Amino acid sequence: MLAKCLSKDQMRMEILSSVQRLHAELYTIQAEHFFVPSFIKAIDENTEQGFRNIMKEASPGVFVFEMLQPRFCEMLMAEVENFEKWVHETKFRIMRPNTMNKYGAVLDDFGMETMLDKLMEDFIRPISKVFFPEVGGSTLDAHHGFVLEYGMDRDVDLGFHVDDSEVTLNVCLGKQFSGGELFFRGVRCDKHVNTETQSEEVFDYAHLPGRAVLHRGRHRHGARATISGNRINLLLWCRSSVFRELRKYQKDFSSYCTECQRERKERQRQSVAAIKLVR
Numbered sequence: 001m002l003a004k005c006l007s008k009d010q011m012r013m014e015i016l017s018s019v020q021r022l023h024a025e026l027y028t029i030q031a032e033h034f035f036v037p038s039f040i041k042a043i044d045e046n047t048e049q050g051f052r053n054i055m056k057e058a059s060p061g062v063f064v065f066e067m068l069q070p071r072f073c074e075m076l077m078a079e080v081e082n083f084e085k086w087v088h089e090t091k092f093r094i095m096r097p098n099t100m101n102k103y104g105a106v107l108d109d110f111g112m113e114t115m116l117d118k119l120m121e122d123f124i125r126p127i128s129k130v131f132f133p134e135v136g137g138s139t140l141d142a143h144h145g146f147v148l149e150y151g152m153d154r155d156v157d158l159g160f161h162v163d164d165s166e167v168t169l170n171v172c173l174g175k176q177f178s179g180g181e182l183f184f185r186g187v188r189c190d191k192h193v194n195t196e197t198q199s200e201e202v203f204d205y206a207h208l209p210g211r212a213v214l215h216r217g218r219h220r221h222g223a224r225a226t227i228s229g230n231r232i233n234l235l236l237w238c239r240s241s242v243f244r245e246l247r248k249y250q251k252d253f254s255s256y257c258t259e260c261q262r263e264r265k266e267r268q269r270q271s272v273a274a275i276k277l278v279r
């Protein structure tokens with residue numbers, strides 16, 4: 001197939017009508033086949049304590065928990081491989097997940113948009129409502145879902161960045177690899193995104209297959225080089241249109257930005273000092 005300039009919708013239509021699905025069961029959520037029992041139980045309970053029972057807050061604002069069954073991880077990797085094979089054979093021009101990756105595939109582009117919407121609405125939003133309310137966690141209503149592939153023959157690492165999301169779900173699918181640790185360096189608003197990291201904000205994490213990491217999109221992070229093997233993971237950038245609208249009119253982001261919090265405390269300290277001086 002010749003490389004044509006297609007709109008996103010045209011591209012999706014072309015993919016949907018041409019690519020043969022490998023595992024049809026991946027395209028609709030079947031909780032008991034996708035998730036581990038502890039995760040399903042916590043979602044069914046839908047209480048803060050229930051979530052805390054399965055989620056470890058490994059560093060402030062970074063939650064880690066067991067989420068996906070090994071068989072689901074394998075099927076999803078095979079599905080992406082199948083799609084990539086078709087892309088390669090037909091020389092079809094696809095969009096990569098973001099400007100930082102040369103490899104990886106947008107799951108929404110080959111039929112998984114509805115399934116991922118449900119994953120966000122029924123599973124990630126209830127958790128985000130509890131742990132990330134100040135960044136629109138309870139009103140997540142859009143997503144960008146993709147798979148990334150790292151290794152010597154793929155992308156090697158990922159630079160320091162913030163995501164175009166309010167809440168990000170990052171699940172390791174496999175395969176076997178060494179290296180590829182995630183590093184986190186504190187939450188910042190747009191204005192403070194390049195400010196210094198405080199020592200208590202430094203957090204490095206080694207991902208394991210089936211395990212999920214959930215964090216605010218504004219939590220600065222990156223991924224170190226995958227030294228051997230292939231590291232493949234599922235990313236769901238969850239967005240809230242309500243939060244994005246509100247953000248336009250806000251100046252102070254001290255509800256989540258550590259630097260805004262520091263500035264606010266400093267302003268309060270100065271006004272208390274000024275009052276004392278007047279007295």
Ligand SMILES: O=C(O)CCC(=O)C(=O)O
Pocket residue numbers: 148158163170182221222223233235
């Ligand atoms: O490689 C990873 O696990 C991190 C990916 C990531 O941060 C992103 O895609 O936004």
Ligand SMILES: [Fe+2]
Pocket residue numbers: 161162163168221
């Ligand atoms: Fe990211």
